[in-house]
Amino acid sequence: MEAQIENKRWNFPNGKVNQEYCYEFDISKFMPEAVVETIDGLEEVGLTFDPETKQIAGTPNVPGEHKIKLTYKPKDWAEGKPVLEKEIGLIINPDPRSLWNDIPTDETIDYFKPDSDTRFIKVMSKKDMAAASKRGRSHAHEGKARDDDFSLHFDKETGWYIMVVADGAGSAKFSREGSKIACRTAIDVCKEQLLSLGDNFEREIQLFDKEKSQEKRNDVGKILYEIAGNAAFKAHKNIEKEARQKGNPVKDYSTTFILSISKKFNYGWFVGAFWVGDGGIGIYDKDTQYLKILGEPDGGEFAGQTRFLTMPEIIQPAEIYRRLRFDIVPDFTALVLMTDGITDPKFETDANLSRIEKWNDLWADLCNEVDFTNDNEQVADQLLKWLDFWSQGNHDDRTIAILF
Amino acid sequence: MRRLPVYLLLDTSGSMKGTPIESVKVGLEAMIASLRQDPFALESVCISIITFDREVKQLMPLTELENMQLPDIQTPESGPTHLGEALEVLCRKVDAEVQLSTPEKKGDWMPLLFIMTDGKPSDLQKYNQMIPEIKKRHFGSIIACAAGDKADPKPLELLTNQVYSLDTTDSTVFRQFFKWVSASVSMGNRSIGASDELLLPPPPPEVHTVI
Numbered sequence: 001m002e003a004q005i006e007n008k009r010w011n012f013p014n015g016k017v018n019q020e021y022c023y024e025f026d027i028s029k030f031m032p033e034a035v036v037e038t039i040d041g042l043e044e045v046g047l048t049f050d051p052e053t054k055q056i057a058g059t060p061n062v063p064g065e066h067k068i069k070l071t072y073k074p075k076d077w078a079e080g081k082p083v084l085e086k087e088i089g090l091i092i093n094p095d096p097r098s099l100w101n102d103i104p105t106d107e108t109i110d111y112f113k114p115d116s117d118t119r120f121i122k123v124m125s126k127k128d129m130a131a132a133s134k135r136g137r138s139h140a141h142e143g144k145a146r147d148d149d150f151s152l153h154f155d156k157e158t159g160w161y162i163m164v165v166a167d168g169a170g171s172a173k174f175s176r177e178g179s180k181i182a183c184r185t186a187i188d189v190c191k192e193q194l195l196s197l198g199d200n201f202e203r204e205i206q207l208f209d210k211e212k213s214q215e216k217r218n219d220v221g222k223i224l225y226e227i228a229g230n231a232a233f234k235a236h237k238n239i240e241k242e243a244r245q246k247g248n249p250v251k252d253y254s255t256t257f258i259l260s261i262s263k264k265f266n267y268g269w270f271v272g273a274f275w276v277g278d279g280g281i282g283i284y285d286k287d288t289q290y291l292k293i294l295g296e297p298d299g300g301e302f303a304g305q306t307r308f309l310t311m312p313e314i315i316q317p318a319e320i321y322r323r324l325r326f327d328i329v330p331d332f333t334a335l336v337l338m339t340d341g342i343t344d345p346k347f348e349t350d351a352n353l354s355r356i357e358k359w360n361d362l363w364a365d366l367c368n369e370v371d372f373t374n375d376n377e378q379v380a381d382q383l384l385k386w387l388d389f390w391s392q393g394n395h396d397d398r399t400i401a402i403l404f
Numbered sequence: 405m406r407r408l409p410v411y412l413l414l415d416t417s418g419s420m421k422g423t424p425i426e427s428v429k430v431g432l433e434a435m436i437a438s439l440r441q442d443p444f445a446l447e448s449v450c451i452s453i454i455t456f457d458r459e460v461k462q463l464m465p466l467t468e469l470e471n472m473q474l475p476d477i478q479t480p481e482s483g484p485t486h487l488g489e490a491l492e493v494l495c496r497k498v499d500a501e502v503q504l505s506t507p508e509k510k511g512d513w514m515p516l517l518f519i520m521t522d523g524k525p526s527d528l529q530k531y532n533q534m535i536p537e538i539k540k541r542h543f544g545s546i547i548a549c550a551a552g553d554k555a556d557p558k559p560l561e562l563l564t565n566q567v568y569s570l571d572t573t574d575s576t577v578f579r580q581f582f583k584w585v586s587a588s589v590s591m592g593n594r595s596i597g598a599s600d601e602l603l604l605p606p607p608p609p610e611v612h613t614v615i
Contacts, residue, residue, distance in 0.1 A: 093440055
């Protein structure tokens with residue numbers, strides 16, 4: 001029996017640096033009637049043993065696999081007999097936050113992209129737009145470039161707001177360029193199409209607002225397809241063209257894509273959207289607790305599996321049409337577009353994305369650090385700072401674009 | 405939090421007794437210690453250890469790296485290598501332990517599988533039956549290692565195209581192997597998505613690819 005105990009490996013439960021540790025060490029559970037004499041080696045780690053309460057407690061401050069020396073009196077110990085020794089393992093994990101590196105991206109790589117980006121567009125006497133994008137810890141740790149991207153545009157002539165966010169696939173070599181091409185192309189195409197189709201589009205939107213019939217809905221949908229659907233299609237084609245010119249597979253440029261076009265009319269706000277991939281887009285109103293998610297996230301069985309704009313099946317007409325959404329609302333607090341670097345930690349599951357409580361939490365969290373009062377020039381920088389929020393296991397690139 | 409499940413299938417048949425299994429333990433310990441230094445791994449890796457000899461045992465259910473403590477690994481005096489049965493147990497454990505995405509639950513990353521053997525499956529019929537079952541489980545990557553001169557890489561090739569041979573079963577070689585496993589695990593954490601297969605780091609020089 002004794003020999004068995006001697007051989008068996010003993011371990012205290014693992015601890016973590018800078019995190020409170022508390023474990024009741026009852027030696028009788030291991031060896032009936034044995035009595036602890038001393039425990040050596042705990043102080044060096046930042047812990048103490050209280051013989052009264054039998055508690056090992058404190059805040060560990062040294063990571064590593066420590067050997068703690070226990071001396072004890074066995075069951076039949078008597079004066080004059082030696083006390084026995086036993087080595088006990090104690091693993092203290094480092095704080096993962098202390099292990100992350102922040103290596104700047106090499107500016108000489110193909111398709112270099114800055115590690116963060118912000119943009120603020122002030123629109124006089126109307127809602128403003130702001131966006132921020134930041135490289136995730138996973139990329140910063142290895143000095144790899146940001147794969148996310150975004151673009152914003154406000155058309156002064158027509159009053160249309162255009163926002164795009166895109167998340168280049170982590171596993172695709174040049175996805176940072178895929179997301180960039182997607183964003184730029186979408187803005188160009190939307191601008192152009194709104195210029196030629198805008199009048200007709202606005203007329204159909206107004207007719208739909210008056211009579212919310214399926215027929216009128218289809219009429220709006222058809223033109224939205226020509227604008228937002230076309231933007232997605234051309235974005236795919238432009239990525240394909242770049243890949244072909246460079247002799248790379250299109251898959252290397254894989255990216256998700258979320259686009260919104262919106263405009264204020266005297267009867268309300270029109271918001272149209274196209275979405276492929278993960279992340280999320282929603283119209284949120286804090287006062288009325290209205291929430292509309294403009295599409296569905298594409299997920300797979302396992303984490304990280306999604307669909308990309310660069311997949312040929314995505315740009316089939318029926319598939320494009322299926323992914324279009326639009327809504328007319330009296331007003332809203334925010335129209336938010338975000339990549340999964342934000343939706344994963346803030347919403348966790350697809351089902352949560354349509355829960356108003358989660359949006360209330362997100363908005364409250366944003367408002368803690370970002371001042372969304374009209375014409376605040378600092379808003380984009382504040383957004384960028386907000387993107388640094390800590391969430392264990394979530395270290396992807398983060399991008400958010402808000403119309404507010 | 406997204407977990408990266410990692411399954412280790414280790415041969416504990418009679419021939420592993422003594423130096424080989426001690427070397428495996430040393431290698432495993434070094435691997436765990438090095439993974440603890442990797443912030444990706446520390447935040448998401450979960451490990452399970454299954455050993456196989458005459459009996460198949462899950463020594464450790466899928467456990468977060470943060471909370472794990474290496475279990476004792478025992479080898480019998482002698483006995484067969486029930487790798488087929490080990491795969492069967494593995495499938496059962498994967499079904500029970502790996503979380504798939506649902507609207508209400510966040511899915512795990514695709515699991516990784518590492519197999520280490522110094523022989524060949526004694527239960528060949530069962531082994532062959534289990535191969536399609538393993539394929540159905542959608543492992544992000546399967547890496548098999550045939551260690552020592554008695555190891556037969558042929559059956560392993562039916563399971564994966566990533567079969568590596570180790571010349572000997574001493575501690576240096578195992579340490580290298582587990583170091584490589586740990587590098588693969590770290591990489592597995594961040595490269596799943598658009599590509600069909602995981603991008604693996606190149607194997608260490610001691611390891612030979614079986615062609």
